[in-house]
Amino acid sequence: MENKKSEMSVEYNMDEMKKSLKKLKETECYDVEKYTYSLLHQTRQLEYFYCQLVEEENPEPDQTYYHVSRRPMVHQMAYFNIGRGFPKELMDGHWCYVLKDFGSKMLVIPCTSIKEDSPEATEYELDIRAKIRKYPIRSRMQLSDMRVVDLQRLDIRKRFCNVITDKKEIENHIKHIIFDEDDEY
Structure with a gap:
């Protein structure tokens, strides 16, 4: 019944x-x-x-855990399917900055591309430099869309990107925005 x-x-x-x-x-x-x-x-x-x-x-x-053949490291960018949301939320597949690895989950900050006509970054964004293969790129971290995602959302078909921007600079910006802390910011 x-x-x-x-x-x-x-x-x-x-x-x-x-x-x-x-x-x-x-x-x-x-x-x-x-x-x-x-x-x-x-x-x-x-x-x-x-x-x-x-x-x-x-x-x-x-x-039960989802295991991947390779995984991004903290301070790299990887492609995740972050799901669907409302219009002001980033959705679907996005490059994300890996802030913390929790084993079966990762704390990520979705990133968007910076185009010629993109406005200046707001205080809740941070422009970073990275490399895909040997090609330098600029990307904009969207701190307001930060989230913890399951490792199963990782798209392992795409390469990981090495972030060139100093890790400490990124961490200081995040501390400033989230905790209103200034550590050499």
Whole structure:
């Protein structure tokens, strides 16, 4: 009986999602196609975790870990799928500065590209220099979008970038913004 009830609930939720997605699409101010692709990607990642990793490693999800063949180090940039949010939040795939490695999770700061017509960085942003392969790039850290992400969000198909900007300069900027501390800032 309980299984039948949850199946009906899933079907009901799916129908309600379809209605909401249709309304969103009608507004023409939200990219529903990208959103549904993002949902599909996340659902497949959940399927991989629960239907393969959990089954192979341990029947308890909280004791199952996603392992990668290589992982970024602190003070490098890596490409993460940070998920979907509201318009003022960064979403989907982004280069992120790795601030802290917590083992199965990482504290990251999403970055955006700096274009010719980009405005000056605000106090909640920091322009940094990095290298992809041997090519120097400039990127803008978005401190207001800082978050902890599961390692499964890492896209290991992309290379990691070495950050050229001094680590201490970055740390001091973050301390200043988050804790209102000035350490040689």
